[in-house]
Amino acid sequence: MAGGKSRPRVAVTRRLPAPVEARMRDLFELRLNEDDRRLGRSELLALMQENDVLVPTLSDRIDADLLAGAGDRLKLIANYGAGIDHIDVAAARQRDIQVSNTPGVLTEDTADMTMALIIAVTRRLHEGFTVMQSGEWEGWSPTAFLGGRIGGRKLGILGMGRIGRAVARRAHAFGMEIHYHNRSRLRPETEAELHATWWDSLDQMLARTDVISVNVAHTPATFHLLSARRLRLLKPSAVVINTSRGEVIDENALTRMLRAGEIAGAGLDVYEHGHEANPRLRNLPNVVLLPHMGSATEEGRIEMGEKVILNIQTYANGHRPPDLVVPGTL
Numbered sequence: 001m002a003g004g005k006s007r008p009r010v011a012v013t014r015r016l017p018a019p020v021e022a023r024m025r026d027l028f029e030l031r032l033n034e035d036d037r038r039l040g041r042s043e044l045l046a047l048m049q050e051n052d053v054l055v056p057t058l059s060d061r062i063d064a065d066l067l068a069g070a071g072d073r074l075k076l077i078a079n080y081g082a083g084i085d086h087i088d089v090a091a092a093r094q095r096d097i098q099v100s101n102t103p104g105v106l107t108e109d110t111a112d113m114t115m116a117l118i119i120a121v122t123r124r125l126h127e128g129f130t131v132m133q134s135g136e137w138e139g140w141s142p143t144a145f146l147g148g149r150i151g152g153r154k155l156g157i158l159g160m161g162r163i164g165r166a167v168a169r170r171a172h173a174f175g176m177e178i179h180y181h182n183r184s185r186l187r188p189e190t191e192a193e194l195h196a197t198w199w200d201s202l203d204q205m206l207a208r209t210d211v212i213s214v215n216v217a218h219t220p221a222t223f224h225l226l227s228a229r230r231l232r233l234l235k236p237s238a239v240v241i242n243t244s245r246g247e248v249i250d251e252n253a254l255t256r257m258l259r260a261g262e263i264a265g266a267g268l269d270v271y272e273h274g275h276e277a278n279p280r281l282r283n284l285p286n287v288v289l290l291p292h293m294g295s296a297t298e299e300g301r302i303e304m305g306e307k308v309i310l311n312i313q314t315y316a317n318g319h320r321p322p323d324l325v326v327p328g329t330l
């Protein structure tokens with residue numbers, strides 16, 4: 001197919017926004033998952049045997065076993081999403097299958113949601129919302145629903161990539177003090193632009209900040225980076241926000257500490273076991289739970305689709321997809 005004239009056969013595992021599907025229909029021989037059901041392994045495998053390109057999403061686990069069964073014609077996995085921790089990129093490479101993703105276009109939306117969670121937890125929005133929904137509000141009082149002031153709080157950003165930086169810009173505008181831990185330090189001019197202080201030691205940053213925002217990708221190296229031991233370093237008044245991947249935090253340890261009042265609050269958009277959030281996190285007044293909607297804007301989803309299309313077209317024209325994922329770089 002690469003470099004040839006025929007239209008690539010492309011299988012998409014979930015429904016995408018209508019304009020994206022329409023454009024794909026024009027360009028590719030397209031196979032859609034009409035009823036938008038999560039596909040089982042055998043269904044995914046069939047798609048990987050019959051098509052040139054697979055467009056999966058983060059809910060499709062493409063592991064080495066599935067890749068071993070892929071057909072010879074499968075040459076590109078054009079992921080609809082930025083995170084690629086659900087794909088064994090090294091195993092794909094061994095099978096000569098390229099993997100691309102959609103970085104950049106979800107940055108601002110995810111950073112907005114991170115700020116929304118910081119404010120929601122720190123200013124107790126969930127409790128205010130709940131009392132209004134219940135009809136039990138008894139009127140203003142000087143001591144009701146007191147949260148903490150955002151301005152002046154120390155924000156510790158774990159992972160200063162695109163999204164971490166976008167969070168830093170917003171948080172600075174809210175008057176927060178910006179701290180970060182990253183595997184490599186930013187250039188001095190970027191630190192200055194972001195008003196950000198680097199911590200070589202994650203442990204030390206955790207012990208000194210008021211709000212921790214997880215913005216690091218999930219890789220074997222970041223699994224449970226916020227382990228039970230590290231969570232115990234946090235101040236009891238600290239708040240934990242995660243809009244990246246649940247696996248970065250030991251969710252059971254976090255749940256225990258939130259319930260015991262050893263951590264003041266959490267705002268979570270992602271969970272260690274996909275859509276199965278620990279049920280003991282529910283109904284806690286100091287916890288705001290969202291259904292992985294950090295990047296869920298119509299604009300963002302269309303831009304993700306445009307990126308997927310560009311990656312496929314570039315590949316089909318015999319060139320390197322612009323968002324090719326190189327194993328070990330995320």
Ligand code: DGY
Nearest residue numbers: 058081082083294295
């Ligand atoms: C991604 O694209 O990986 C995001 O997590 C979706 O919100």
